[in-house]
Amino acid sequence: MAGLDLSDRRHVRALYLDLLGRTPTADEQELAPSTKPEILTRHLVRNREFWEHWYEDELYYFLLIDNARPEDEGEAGIPVRLMKGELGVLDGVRMIVSGSAFNRANPGNDTFVSVVLEQLLDMDVQRNKVVLEAGKKMYDGSTSNLFGEKGRGQSGIVRIVTNQDGFSDLIARRQYERIVGLPAARKQGEAWGARLREEPDAYVELVREWVLSDAYAERLASLRPKTDNQFIRGLWVDLTGKKPDKVQLQRLRGALSVLADAGPLRSVIARALLDAESERFPDRGDVNGEELIKDTFLRYLGRSPSPEELEDFAIIYAQEDTEPVTIVRSIVTHWEYQYY
Amino acid sequence: MSSSRRGMSRRDVLRYGAMLAAASAVPGQALAGMIPRPSPFGPFLAGAPLTQRVVLVVFGGGVRSRETIQSENTPNLKRIAEAGVVYPQTRVENIGHYGAAVSIFTGISESFGIRQNERTPHPTLFEYIRKDAKLSASDVWLSTSGSDQETNYSYGNDPRFGSRYGANLIGGEGIFNAEFREVLAGKVGIRQPNAEQEEILQRLRASVRTPRPVLSESGVGNDPESAARIESYILEELRGGTSAITGLGANDAKAIRVARNLLTIFRPKLLGVTLRNPDVAHGSFNDYVSVIRRNDAELGLLYDSIQSDPVLSGSTALFILPEFGRDRDLNERRGLDHGDNSDELHKVALIANGPDFKRNKIITREVRSIDVTPTVAKMFGVTAGTSRGSALPGLFA
Numbered sequence: 001m002a003g004l005d006l007s008d009r010r011h012v013r014a015l016y017l018d019l020l021g022r023t024p025t026a027d028e029q030e031l032a033p034s035t036k037p038e039i040l041t042r043h044l045v046r047n048r049e050f051w052e053h054w055y056e057d058e059l060y061y062f063l064l065i066d067n068a069r070p071e072d073e074g075e076a077g078i079p080v081r082l083m084k085g086e087l088g089v090l091d092g093v094r095m096i097v098s099g100s101a102f103n104r105a106n107p108g109n110d111t112f113v114s115v116v117l118e119q120l121l122d123m124d125v126q127r128n129k130v131v132l133e134a135g136k137k138m139y140d141g142s143t144s145n146l147f148g149e150k151g152r153g154q155s156g157i158v159r160i161v162t163n164q165d166g167f168s169d170l171i172a173r174r175q176y177e178r179i180v181g182l183p184a185a186r187k188q189g190e191a192w193g194a195r196l197r198e199e200p201d202a203y204v205e206l207v208r209e210w211v212l213s214d215a216y217a218e219r220l221a222s223l224r225p226k227t228d229n230q231f232i233r234g235l236w237v238d239l240t241g242k243k244p245d246k247v248q249l250q251r252l253r254g255a256l257s258v259l260a261d262a263g264p265l266r267s268v269i270a271r272a273l274l275d276a277e278s279e280r281f282p283d284r285g286d287v288n289g290e291e292l293i294k295d296t297f298l299r300y301l302g303r304s305p306s307p308e309e310l311e312d313f314a315i316i317y318a319q320e321d322t323e324p325v326t327i328v329r330s331i332v333t334h335w336e337y338q339y340y
Numbered sequence: 341m342s343s344s345r346r347g348m349s350r351r352d353v354l355r356y357g358a359m360l361a362a363a364s365a366v367p368g369q370a371l372a373g374m375i376p377r378p379s380p381f382g383p384f385l386a387g388a389p390l391t392q393r394v395v396l397v398v399f400g401g402g403v404r405s406r407e408t409i410q411s412e413n414t415p416n417l418k419r420i421a422e423a424g425v426v427y428p429q430t431r432v433e434n435i436g437h438y439g440a441a442v443s444i445f446t447g448i449s450e451s452f453g454i455r456q457n458e459r460t461p462h463p464t465l466f467e468y469i470r471k472d473a474k475l476s477a478s479d480v481w482l483s484t485s486g487s488d489q490e491t492n493y494s495y496g497n498d499p500r501f502g503s504r505y506g507a508n509l510i511g512g513e514g515i516f517n518a519e520f521r522e523v524l525a526g527k528v529g530i531r532q533p534n535a536e537q538e539e540i541l542q543r544l545r546a547s548v549r550t551p552r553p554v555l556s557e558s559g560v561g562n563d564p565e566s567a568a569r570i571e572s573y574i575l576e577e578l579r580g581g582t583s584a585i586t587g588l589g590a591n592d593a594k595a596i597r598v599a600r601n602l603l604t605i606f607r608p609k610l611l612g613v614t615l616r617n618p619d620v621a622h623g624s625f626n627d628y629v630s631v632i633r634r635n636d637a638e639l640g641l642l643y644d645s646i647q648s649d650p651v652l653s654g655s656t657a658l659f660i661l662p663e664f665g666r667d668r669d670l671n672e673r674r675g676l677d678h679g680d681n682s683d684e685l686h687k688v689a690l691i692a693n694g695p696d697f698k699r700n701k702i703i704t705r706e707v708r709s710i711d712v713t714p715t716v717a718k719m720f721g722v723t724a725g726t727s728r729g730s731a732l733p734g735l736f737a
Binding site: 115180247248255258269276306308313316319322335 | 511519531545560571578
């Protein structure tokens, strides 16, 4: 298996979606083949956008979104400090769960302790009631014993739990699954977790190893569904060249979250954005049909049309009433566009 | 054109595509004019000869009988009740909104707390019906009042069932609101699609050859044709008046309005509706009553639209019940909480109205809210195997 291939547009799209949560701009796509995977990945993981994407996904994991979202701290915030190397990823998560937003979202001893144990250690609290009760006593202000350590209050709970090896192991496994799209074995997670504990900035090197691995390249041979975040941000970049602002992202993601099958609404969003940007698309007389079809497949799906697809599209386009924007609309509202 | 496509090349099929496109996928038609997909399952439900579809309304948010059928606040609920069967002693166990509503859908008294956000480990009514009656996603819908938590009603975590048998769920407030419309359409507005380009669009989409991934853990399984119809529906709804519904109780009003439109367009076999806004009662008794009145008015419109529809009338059963009641006495804010363990909290009125049911009947024997799921499942000829409820007594004519 050859590994990541930057001359393959699908590989480049996947890399950007996995690391930055969006598709590459037209320029980024064109420049990619002229560099090497080792160099491009190093550039991407040192990017502020990489950490902002990480942070958004972590907030989503802890359901700290919309009205429950922590206040934006700008240059003093977690993503910037991670980018500058002032924090490692373990400390970044500690800060999230120690913050007032997490506290407000998980009020009460039972809720707070259950969420901490479940989401930081992957513990089934119903089967570990002794641990749960110890944590609840600690939450209520008593000095209590948790995992062999004494502590008191919410800060004590967070400190003790995040000192467990299981905390860093779980973060490593979660991040691997998030980026590579494959489950990680426990033993792998333990090895990566150990590295995260030993070297605070090991995370970016781990991510590079993951995306440069044969396993990642193999995974790219099959389709993976886009998250709502990836879909929205990718759609905006694909159709406008820009990223959506925070209000747009929040409202669109909120709407997608209230459907069991978000696919049809994603198509509606794609239509609406295309309608708003329709003046950017050429008129029928200004473009070669076959070139338009090939470019559309390459641009939005990262692949060329098959001979059969090209023939079918060309036949339909040849009918005088087919507008070029309809070709684009058919691809960005197709289910394949919701995968990568 | 020949009635048979045999012998036509693919080029010919594409050239004549306008005549072959599925009419139901063409958007831009008025909601009432959209052509329903014919049901592949025949006209009858196994356990109820006249009933072809069931609507289950969780008149939620915590509602006492004292403010509904025992009052003048709900004239529409009353006339629905008079034409059906009422169980005024319907017992509920869980008094958290989420857990109590899930209990109705699973037929099991669930042990969720009020803020839990996990799916139930048990199958829901939607999954039983979809799997064992072999219904598609577009035959089973759920319209909710809109919190993220409510999306979990669609299906549970039982590995024998799961998302591929879940209800198509739509949270009206989350989509049909002014803020989302503004983000989506801005100054341009939601455009009316050009019918000709839409037909071409469907043909182009159908020409993309990529094999669809097998559904694993996600997706309720809408096929491309159903997804296209839902897309058209959402566009029409966004252009319509649902997004303009505002005021006290707006979320619930939207959920019922969306349900009415879903019934008209998709003619689902099973439609759930969950409401939440009466929970304003914690802070204001007057607001609570106002919301109840508004919900009753919307339910009246829903009922009337069923009765006036030649397809729905005489073939649609309706079940309406709250997930629990409320405390007997007002709290210090002159509101009503839900935690005193009184009968006003734990006993609610269940209304069942349908072509196979008795009329103008009150059954005073105590039943349970968890009896609804096994009853509806039985009407579909399936067994809600994990449910702990029983079929409602004295229901059928």
